[in-house]
Structures are given as structure tokens and as C-alpha cells.
Amino acid sequence: MNPRAIGLIVVAPIALMALWIGSLAVEVAQGADVLLPVRGYDPRDILRGHYVTYQVDYGSKVTRESYDQDPRCVCLEPKGGAVTEATWFGYCADRDAGTCPLFIRGRSSYQGFLAGIERFYIPEAYSESLRTVPDGATIKVRVARSGRAYVTEMLVKGEPILEYAKKQK
């Protein structure tokens, strides 16, 4: 086989992988932080390991509705280190960009509003002490301009969850 073709077979997928990670890193770096309260439990993913999953409490504005393909958005106002509540919830197409510059894009389902931030991976060593999400847990979310959100940290009463788990062991 042509050495250039072999090189391409090796380099192209690695470059694609790097591109994906790069785009994620840029999106996370440019986002704004918000703090949201959560409730949940700890299952396990065969590939990615243990994680805690939860329902995000966006406040009373976000209601539980049936599944809908059309994207929904919640508008948020960052409050520094304090917990944030949604100021608006509806179809993303109806969002007013002027009054709602910071928003999370997701979908409505029977479980509530899902934005792909409903899990946080934890080291295997803490899986026993984090069987359930402790009371007073919050997630720190980095919200990109596109409305995509990434969980950057999980906290229990202001303390990082792994610090909390160490004390529980």
C-alpha cells in the first residue's frame, strides 16, 4: 500500500479526534459559569466509569412536560458564587437574545428539561461513598455562547464533591 495512504489512514482519525477535543476545550474556555442545585444517585457507565446522575433544579419556571424534539432553552442570570434559577423557559426559537444572553439549550422530556449536563464522573475510589448525591449538592456549569453546557465541578454545600467524599470514607 502507498505510504502516503497509510499515513493518511493514521493521521486523519487522530486529527479528527484532536479537532473534537479542541472544539470542546475552546467552547468550555469561552463559557460563563453558573451554579445549579441538583438531586440524584450513582450508576455506572461501562466505558467511562462511575458517575453521579441527577436532576437539575432550575426553579419553578421550568416545568416537566412530555418529550419534544424541538429544542427548549432556559435563560439564566449568573449570580457569582450563588445558586442560579431560570428566568425564562420555552422553545429556543422564541428566546429573546436581548433579554436572555445566557441560556442552556436542551430538550423537554418526561424526566424534565435535559441539557446533557445530568451526569458527573467520579473516580472509582469514591463510588462507594457517593452512592447517592448528597443533600445540598450543586453543579458548576460552564455555559457556552451556543447554549451548550458542560459540568466543570460538583459541589456539596460549597465544597468540591471529591473533598466531601474523602471525609465520608
Next chain:
Amino acid sequence: MIINLRRRIAEWIQRGIISEEIAEKILAFEASRESKAWIGFGIAGVGITALITGFISIVAANWESLSDGTKIVGYFVAQSLLGALLVWGMKKRFFWREVFINLFGLFFWAGIALVGQVYNIDEPAWRSLSFWLVLALPAALIANSRLLPSLWCATALADVFSWAFEGASSGEDIMRRSSIAASLPMLMTALFFWSKGRNLLQEEFRAALLRFGLLAILAVSTPMADMLWSSGGGHYIYKTGITRHLSIPWAAAALAAIAALAARESVKQLKIATATLIVAAMAYLTLPLMIPALDHLLETQRMFLGALGFIVVWSIAAASAALADRKRLYDVATFVIACRFIVAYFQVFGSLTTTGVGLVISGAVILAIGAFWDRLRRKVIQRARG
């Protein structure tokens, strides 16, 4: 393989079929051919699976002592190293070449899992599957062993079916997505036949396309179709107008049937049998949704027609297997037909006496069909040999 051949050749010489001179020529030719070392690679396949599972488990353990950046850099170093080994292995023996191609393709799983963990990504499974399919495709296309091409084709099917049923919002959406999903096995089969005579894809990738395409057509679609025939309710679906989406898998089935008929290097009867199998399987799956009048039949009549369709499709599969000299598929098909026969009698007749009488009568009919089929098969083989 050579040992087996030596034994046969000794028997052929003893019976006067070939001379010793020809026997030596055959053995010399077979010995000079490049061996794929499939026994060695079979063991290597187990090793590769263990290695990849091990890497994924290490990723899943999520070591706290390593920062996210270190983990990602570590992954890229390992993936690039495997890439370099792949390039190096291309000039080496079959064994090492295949080991590194497989490791390179499968290791992307570890990368996808790691990124998902680092960025706490919670998304539908089909997205990760799709991304792996894209990343591993080049390696799967150059592989000469069975592992990676088979996994790639199996993942493609799992991906499209997971996409079809995960997150569909309405009845119409489910129909649209499952129609697209049902097209993939047909397209895989079409690609196999189209590329076969043109030598466009590696043999193992082509074989995997056919193997998994037919597996999905037979093992997935026939039980689903059987359920649709038995359960009824097709006219409700028909009324909504969403059955128009069925034109998608029908177009794919037509393409696959045409590709089978136009295939090069294939016996005419086998081409016809394969094309018939594709069309019959699609008709069996979609007719309950396309003909609302079927709903007005009694439940036992619908069950009977469902069982009949099932047996017809699998009989065509058995016929194709016999023509292609695929004994294993033939055995599986006849076993499935036998099982469905027994289930059908219990479904239709209900009581043990009528079921028993029905089975005895049909047993005799099946034996007669079997004898007729065996005669027909011998004739076809004789004709094919000219």
C-alpha cells in the same frame, strides 16, 4: 490446512484421481501461497479484546491523581504510538500488521470514553457510536482479519437502530427513523454485491457487510415482522399516512436486489434466490403496515399468515445458503423453520390433540418437500458444473 490437504491428496492418489506428479505440484502451490495465519490471529484477537477492554477499564477508573490534561495527552501519545506501529506493521508479517490495525481502530473507544468523562458529556449512545465509526473506518477498510470489520459492521447496525429508537418524539418520527434504520442492512448487502466483482473493498470487510446485512435482515426483521402480523393495528398506522416513509427501505431493498442480480462471479440461481430473499423479507416486514385490510382478518388468520411469511422468508434463505454452499447458514435456517413450525401449530390450533395431528401431517409434507428439494438441488449443482 496443508496437513488436511496432504491427507486428501493421499486419498486421491490411492483412488487414481490424480498422479503423484500433480499431487506434488498442488502441494508446492499451496505451500507457496501467503498464509493468513488465522489460528495465530484468532488467539491474537482474544489478546486485542483483552487489551482494549483493559485500557477502557483504566480510563473508567478515572484516576484522581492524574489531571484531565495529562490523561488526554497520555491518550494522544498512546493513539499516535499505535498509529506509528500500524505504519511499521504494514511492512511486516500478517500477524503484526493485523494486530496493530485492530488495536489502532479499537483504541479510539478509549479516547471517546476519556473525553466523555473529562467533559462530563451526557449524550445519546448513537452519537459516540457514530463518531467511533468515522474514526475506525480507515483501519477497518484495510484490515485483512475478521475482528475489526465485523465489529465495525455490528456497531453500524447498533448505531442506526439505537438512533431510531432513542429519542424519537412521535409516531411519525419513529416510523421515519426505523425506516432509515431498516435500510442499512439492505445497503450493506447492496455494497457487498456491488464491490464483490470490482475488487473495491478488502475481502474481510466485504464478508462482514454481507454477514451482518443478512443477519439483520433475517434475525432482526423476521421476528419483528412476525409480531406485526400477529398484533394487527396496521390500519391505525396506515390512516396516519406515516407509512409513506416505508418507501425508504423499499428503495434500499430494490437497490440490494438489483446489486445481487447484477453481481459478477455468481451462479444465476444464487443471484435470483438472494434478490428474492431481500424482496421477500422487505415485503414480509412492511405488508402489515401497507395493507390495512389485513387487520380485518381473524387473529388466528393473521397469526397463520405471519407464520407462513416467516417460513417462506427463511426457506428462501435456506435455498440461497444451499446454492452458495453455506452449510452453517443452511442448518441455522432449517432449524429456525422447524422451531417456527412448532410454535405456529400451538398458536393456531391451541389444543394438544389438534396440534399433534397437525404436526404429524405437516411432518410428512415437510419430508416430501425435503426429498423434492434435495433432487432439485442436485440438478442445479449438476447444471452449474456444466
